[in-house]
Amino acid sequence: MSDTELYSIKETSEKTGLSEDTIRYYEKIELLPRAKRKGNTHRVYRSEDLFMMKIITCLKKTGMSLDEIRPYMNLSSFNDDLTASxxxxxxxxxxxxxxxxxxxxxxxxxxxxxxxxxxxxxxxxxxxxxxxxxxxxxxxxxxxxx
Amino acid sequence: MSDTELYSIKETSEKTGLSEDTIRYYEKIELLPRAKRKGNTHRVYRSEDLFMMKIITCLKKTGMSLDEIRPYMNLSSFNDDLTASxxxxxxxxxxxxxxxxxxxxxxxxxxxxxxxxxxxxxxxxxxxxxxxxxxxxxxxxxxxxx
DNA sequence: ACTTGACTTGGAGCTGACTCCAAGTTATAA
DNA sequence: TTATAACTTGGAGTCAGCTCCAAGTCAAGT
CATH class of the missing domain: 1.20.5 (Single alpha-helices involved in coiled-coils or other helix-helix interfaces)
Structure with missing residues (x-):
């Protein structure tokens, strides 16, 4: 499971449709967990992270506020074992x-x-x-x- | 038609659920037409006006922005002759x-x-x-x- | 070694939709 | 008449959700 491909914030932005600023903003307000860093500086993302961002976008589209979305993100992983939630x-x-x-x-x-x-x-x-x-x-x- | 009953801004607020400030704000941004004044000062509203406010509330509930709502309000009267719109x-x-x-x-x-x-x-x-x-x-x- | 470009941070600025406030005016009731 | 409540205006402040910016760091190519 979970391929090891890693994405820069730019790639992530392109793939999710969120701007880089928005991604950093989501991290800042702790909607997204603090991203891993490469060499302790540049953010790197995995597919799972992109997935979360897409979920956020989906929920936003239906009129959810970021505060309302937060609880979903806190649910363990969203990926493994969702049915248990x-x-x-x-x-x-x-x-x-x-x-x-x-x-x-x-x-x-x-x-x-x-x-x-x-x-x-x-x-x-x-x-x-x-x-x-x-x-x-x-x-x-x-x-x-x- | 249209009964002649008039309402103060307070009554209007109570009947529509909008705050007095919000009603004045809607007038300021020209979402609502400038209200008639009693003795040239205090605002007075008729049932039709309250109706408009309720429509606004309805539309907002469905996620319309005030800017999106404005065109509806500009349509002549909304009351008479709507089917002609x-x-x-x-x-x-x-x-x-x-x-x-x-x-x-x-x-x-x-x-x-x-x-x-x-x-x-x-x-x-x-x-x-x-x-x-x-x-x-x-x-x-x-x-x-x- | 140097330049370029992608990235970092913190913070300022912006838009929409209010909400609050101060200072002044008017209406009403005692 | 006077106190009080209800109202007026203009403008400032707030909150969410970004977006923009400056100044600095780091990695790669020449």
Whole structure:
């Protein structure tokens, strides 16, 4: 398993679509583990590392914040023995639900428009989903390891 | 039509869930039109205005940026004669597609995990959607609307 | 030995979307 | 009338997620 091919940060950037700066930034905020160094200076990455970065990109695409993604990265290795991590799977399911809610929200607007609720009647209870608090900013930074 | 009931910014805030600051901010960035003033100073809002704010909240929930939302607000009134705005409808359809793509992204990760692509093999082409900008094959998601 | 280029670090700057504040004005109630 | 609450404005600050930059280091080629 795990071929021994190593990649520079430039190659890694090319292969993952993340900029070099972004990769270093992810390391800085500890979203990615500190990369191994060649001669104690230049970063080197293995396929597994690229894989993690791609996962991050995937999750981001679905609207996850980096803070929300972090727990996934902390799960041992993500590579070996993932099925033994029902926690991850559940988090994913949860997130999927959020996206489904988003779609429902959108669907409601579309319906609203379709059904001409807008014409004449309008203005009473336009978009029920609006009521709640839900997916707003959500700040919970208190762990800032020195 | 349109009842004549008027709301202060506080009432409006309460009814829409947006903070007073946010409402003023939306006016400042011209996402909302400049509100009418009572005695030339205090803002007053009508039901239609609240409706607009709720629409904004809805769209934001589905991941639209304020800049993306602005065109919708510029469409004449949103209230009267909406069906005569196929532009809006089309924009919405487009946005909906984006969300569907997000879901597809997520689904791919879930599939990835399910299928144990992760075990042993791993690391070759983990999440195809990551590669390009869009272009994903898009497994036709049969709609699950009730 | 020298130049070039890829890399390093720390930190500054930027955008979006707020959120907070101070200082002033107006409306209302006692 | 006066105190208080509600509101106004302009501008500063915050937070996430980058992006850019300067100054320095290191490896390889000539």
């Amino acid at each position: 029902p926690e991850l799977y559940e988090l994913l399911q949860e997130h999927k639900k959020k996206i489904e809610n988003q779609m429902a929200s959108l669907q409601q607007i579309m319906d609203l428009i379709d059904s001409k609720l807008l014409q004449g009647n309008v203005i009473s209870e336009p978009c029920t989903i609006t009521g709640g608090k839900q997916t707003m900013p959500m700040k919970s930074r208190e762990d800032k390891t020195p | 196929p532009e809006l409808y089309e924009l919405l359809q487009e946005h909906k597609k984006k969300i569907e793509n997000q879901m597809a992204s997520l689904q791919q990760i879930m599939d990835l995990i399910d299928s144990k692509l992760l075990q042993g093999n791993v690391i070759s082409e983990p999440c195809t959607i990551t590669g390009g900008k869009q272009t994903m094959p898009m497994k036709s998601r049969e709609d699950k609307t009730p």
